[in-house]
Structures are given as C-alpha cells and as structure tokens.
Amino acid sequence: MENSGIYVGLDIGTTSIKVVIAEFMKGQLNIIGYGSSHSAGLSRGVIVDIDQVVATIKETIKQAEQKANIEIENVTVGVPANMLQIQRCKGMIAVGGQDGNSAEITDEDVHEVTRAALVQNLPPERDVIDIVPDEFFVDDIDNIKDPRGMMGVRLEMQGVMYTGPKTILHNIRKCVQRAGLKIQDIVVAPIALSEYALSDAEQDFGAVLIDLGGGQTTAAVVHDHKVKYTYVDQEGGDYVTRDISIVLNTSFENAETLKRNYGYALAEMASSEDSIPVEVVGQQEDEMVTEEYLSEIIEARMRQIFEKIKQSLGSINAFQLPGGVVLTGGMAALQGVTELAQEIFEVPVKIFYPQEMNLRSPQFSQVIGLIEDTTRQNEINMVVKSTLNNIDTVVKQEPVQASSMKVVKKTNMKNVKTKPRKAAKPVEKQAKQDKSAEKKHHSISGLKDWFGSFFD
Template sequence: MSSNDIIVSLDIGTSKVRAIIGEINNGTLQIIGVGSAESEGIRKGAIVDIDQTVHSIRNAIEHAERMVGIEISEVYVGITGNHIGLQSSHGVVAVSNEDREIGEEDIVRVLKAAEVIALPPEREIIDVVAKQYVVDGLHDIHDPRGMIGVRLEVDATIVTGAKTAIHNLLRCVEKAGLHVKDLVLMPLSGGQLALSKDEKVMGSVLVDVGAGATTISVFQEGTLTATSTLPIGGDFVTNDIAYGLRTMSDQAEKVKLKFGCAWIDEALEETTFKVTRIGSNVEKEFNQVFLANIIEPRVQEIFHLVKNEVKRLGFDDLPGGYILSGGTVSMPGVLKAAQAELQTSVRIAIPDFIGVRDPGFVSGVGVLHHVMRSIRPRSNNSGGAKKPSPRKAAPAETASKPGFIERMKNMFSEFI
C-alpha cells in the first residue's frame, strides 16, 4: 500500500476521540482502520485540560496504527464549537492568462480576494467556502476552470473561529506528535457526507447530538448557511439516569448504552437490569420502562431546544427536514422522539462504509469525504500517513491555503 493513498481524520469529541484511516483508490474512499479512545480533558465540546486531551489523542492514534500496521504522522483535524462563525464575502479578480482561460491560479486568487475582510483581532479565518462563481456576469457557476472570461468573481462564505480555541486544538494535536495537515469544519464536511444534493438545495438541518454538545447546521441552496452549538447532549441524559437510579455516572452510562430507550412505548417491562446505588453495596433492580421514563423527557427537551434554535437562526419549515447524527441518536427510540417534537420529516444519517456504520462516525468520516473531494480534481494522491502530498482544493469547496500554517505560527507567537 502506498502511503500517498492514505488520509487520516481526527475527531476530538466530548466522550470519544476517533482517528479514522481512509484509503483513496481511483477516487473512491475506503475506511481501512478506526482508532477510538475515551476522551479526557473535554467538557461540552471544549478543551479544558491539554495533557489529558493529548493522552486521549495518542491512545486513539496508537489504536488505529495497530489496526492497520502503519505509522500516522499527519492528520486532518475536525473543528466545531460555539465559537465558529460564518460571514459572507465577495471576491473579484481579472483573469491572468493571455488566452483568457480561467485556471487554478485564478481560482486561488479570487478566493484569496474574498478573504480580505475586517476581522476582530481575537478571530482567525479557518476556511473559505465558495457558494458560486461569476464569469463576466454569468452566475451560478460551480467550476469555472477552462472557461473563457475576463472578470472572475466569487460569492463565498468565510468560516472563522476564536484564536484561543484554534490554538488549543492545534497545540493538543502537535503535542501528541502529529502534524496538522489542515483544519476541516465538521458541520460542513458532515453535511457533505450525510445530506443528499436535493436536501442541501431545498433546505435542511443537520443535527449532530454528541455527548457534551449538539451542533446544528442549516443548509440551503447547496451550501452551509448557518451553524450553532448548544451545550447539551448525551451526557445530560446520563446525569438524569444517575440521579433517577441513585447510582454513579459510570454505571449510568453503561445502563444507557445497554438498556437505554428514548421512547416509552418501545420499552419492555420484562427487560430488567441491576445497579448498585450510591451509599450502599446493595443492588436494586429496574426495568427498561422505568429507564425510558427518565430518558424520553430529556431527549425531547434536546430536540425542543434544537427547534427553537433553528427558529432563532431565522429558519422554519425547511422542506428537507432534519437529519440526525452523533452517538446519542443511535439509542433506540430517539428517531420517534425527534419526530414527535420536531413535527416534520426526520431521519438518521449513517455512513455507508464497512466498520463505521454508526451515526457517531458521521463527523469523522465526513472529514475524510471532504478531503477526498478537495484533492480529487487535482491529484490521485492524498495525505495522512508517512509523507503525503499537499492537499489541493476543489474550486467549489474550499481554497487551498498555503499560508494557513504560517498564520497559525504567527498566532502562536502572539500567545507565547
């Protein structure tokens, strides 16, 4: 296996750190390895302990390395959180070639022109996502390469993040002995993987319910329009279970994973389990119906907050409905609870790859899918293990940012 065919994504979540290894063969992505480790040092999706997070990253990477038998040196890191912001921008350049044929260099220049915006000193540009290109007044062009024109414009979405959050994320990955090939916005990459073309065009909401946070991503007209993060997730269900059963959090988490049901009508009275109560060594028996009565109200509350947040963002009754992802939505009954609360079409997204057919892998696999789409038009090789070739950006996705790492280095100097 050639190392240039390997790409690796790193999904640092509140409950799990996942390293997913993908192999690209003739433009097709295959998942060949997954490393997972318990996440320490993350609270509600934010890094609160550098050393513990580094330890978790190393464990996940080592797990993935053992599975595939390669050494991972470079990763594409997924980023999300309530510090992420989207800002519209417009760039204009003159076509540089004498024959007026638009080339890759012109696309890079126009995306760089779109980056020229006023930003507060505490924020940093993470990515530039092209919504449409305009060639001499002709709109709705997604790939202008090879076209003849004099004036090239782009309507783009600038993805920005807080320097502190970006700095801490990069510091953790680099302290784990890895090189950050690029940062990838997980709401964007997850939507590319989980949503169909029609869903993105007509309008739909991707809801990623993680352990510590729920990320909401609104897609319209084929692109990411808005994103928001709520500090509530599966951990709140675990806390309710621990309180209701009067047991410890680690036992509550095990009970949730094995017997949890988010819809009371689907719970079974004959399904029973025992837990050790706090303050005694005596085990008490409960059934699944009792557990569902604890879980269902909290899950409905999560989706009630999601619905209100989507309305606050200015969207209502999107034709594409809601698409759910994240480890929490794999619990039985979550789909019915969501449908009852959201009162629209709801489905659960599952990656169609062997070994990762679980809603919790949407974000990590989405990063690989995004990278593959970005490099495919320019090169058959990619990066992730040993010495990968540099990432090349597709025109309708993101700009290739050779100055990104330099900006990060300059940012580091400001903090040190």
C-alpha cells in the same frame, strides 16, 4: 474530483477521540484501521487541557496504526461548531493587467480574487477556517463554477467564509502537532458531516442535520450544498447519563450501561413491567427499577435538548425544508429517539448509519465524514482553500498581529503553477462593512436576511 491515497480522520470529541484510517481508490473508501479512546481534557467540545488531549490522541493513533499496520503522519482534523460564524464574502480583480486587454484566467488569478474576498472586518480574536466559492463571474458572465482557462478582463468570486475563535483553532493545532502529527486539512465539522450523512437531494433542497454527541448536541441547517446556520446545545449524552446517575444514586459507569442497554428516549415505548437491577451507592443489594422509570429520566433530558433546537431553528423556519431532520452521533443509537424527535419537530426524521465495515454506528459518522470531505474536494475548491496557506486574512482595522491560520496542503493536491505576469490590480474595493455586522450575525433578523427567501 476523487483523490486516491491514504487518508486519516481525527475527531476530537468531548467524550471520545476517534481516528479512522482509510484507503480511497476508484471512488471507494475502504477502512483499514480505526481507534477510539475516552476523552480527557475537553469540556463542552472545547480543549481545556492540552497535555491530556495529546496523550489521548497518541493512544488512539497507536490503536489505529496497529490495526492498519502503517504509520500515521498526516491527519484531517475537524473544528467544532462552537462559536462558528458564517458570512458572505466577495472579491474582484482585473485579469488583464494595466493595459485593459483580456487574458486567460489562471490558478494565480483565483488566488488573487480569493485574497480580495478575504479582506474582511474580522475581530482580532477570530480566524478563517475555510472559504467556499459559490460562483465566479468573468466580465458579465455569471454562475461559473471554475473560471480557469476562460478569457476575460475582470474576475469576481462570491462565496461563504467560515470563521472561528483563534483559541479553539490554536489549541487544536497545538494538540495535533504535539502528538507528532501534521495537519493535512482543517475542516468545519458540520460541513464534513453534512456532505457525508446527507444525500445529494437533501443537501440541495435543504435539511436539518443533528449530531447527538456525548458532550454536546450540534444542529446544522443545510441548503444548496452549504451549511447556512449552526446551533450548539451544551447538553449531550453525558447529561443523560448524569441524570440517571443522580436520580438512581448509581455510578456514572453503571448509569451509562443502563442507558445503552435498557433505555428509551420515549418512555411510552418502554416496559412498565420489566425490572432492571441497579447497583446503588452505599447499599449491598441492588434496587429494582422498571424500564419505563429509567426511560422517563432519559426522555426528560432528550425532550429538553430537542425543544431548544426546535426553538432556535424554528425561528428561521428551518423545519420547512423538504429534507426534514437527519439524526446521527452516538445518542442517535438510543431506542425511541426517532419517535421522540418526530413528535417534537413534527417533520419526517431518520437516523444516518455509516455503512463502512466495523464502523456501522452513528458515533463514527463525524470522523468518517472528515475523510470523505478531504477525498472528494473538487479542484477549484482546493485551489481557493490553498490560498489560506499562503496569505493570512487581511484585517481592515487597527494593526494587529496577523492571523496564524496555516493549513497544510493536501498531499494529493497538484502544485499550483503560476507564470510571470503583471500584477493584477483590484478594480473594485470591498464595500466597508458596518461595524454592527458582527452583532447582526447573531440576531434572528440578520439570519433571515442571510438566508434571503429560501425558507419561504
């Protein structure tokens, strides 16, 4: 399903905040405005100073509005993978009411079965970001993508639920609202990026997507068009720049320039003869260093980042997926990064570059992906997710304050219509989950159970 209209993506990153305004018509995404500002008030992907972030968002929005010559009201914002948890969920309801007769399945039935699936043992500090249906069951018929319009007595949904810390979600909402904007959609950033940066075959058969950001590095394992696992390394491009600054005794700004203009991720690709002037703190004259020496500093940090990713993802055999590794994010533009990644991961590696005019740099992949995710949502997924607008997550534990998750409906989405009918009664309660499920989620054995045999 393609939803024509104007869409705005807001990427609140550690090193920069980006805004892209796009017009989506006839299946084409046309960028009509964008802005990018240096971030302040974020640390390791998380908002730590709301006032600073709000000021930067306003500045970036103003840049994009001036280029597009329109006023922005609604934005799609991404939630980072920090402390993201992924778990299966399922719900079941009776469709025909108390009489046991079959009835036609409507939007309201989809809402009801989604509410049933949201009954989970969530800790009070976590909130649901998104819920994505895998398949529906109508009576004994399985593998149904959209059950609406079908006749049945029993409706079941199985899917995937993505949850995150309430603090992170609250701070994102607070910053967007204080910047004078409304949230059109909240999206799990790795999901949006994978749908944009990976081909249909890569999403289907499986691939590893690595976002080399400035503040942190995020790796996502994608299979069967789902993000199955994420890993966040709190080291990113800024760490590389800081290493250069410390070793060469130069300012952070000079170190960033050296990295971008002369650096290689693989030192053997750099020249051992060509020298670069470096402004050294406390000295009047520049010092000369070779490209090779500069690149050795860069390679040491990049190798460390990739090795940690290899250890985490290798333990679940993620590198056996046919799609190999796809790199994107600002540091993906560094020369030699593909070669270094191939050496460490020992699988095919490629870089994804956006093809949109004026934004053909991997640093814009995430923010464009946010827009792509919103514009290409199919109708049944929109109906399922819209349930989060009307019901807070049911928590099966001691009474706590209800979830504060409120996602503003997409402006292009059709209103969900319901008709008077008898309330559907659940025909099967969700099995009570073991109290250790939360801990198991982080263990390797738990991950292998999660994935089943698709890595084998």
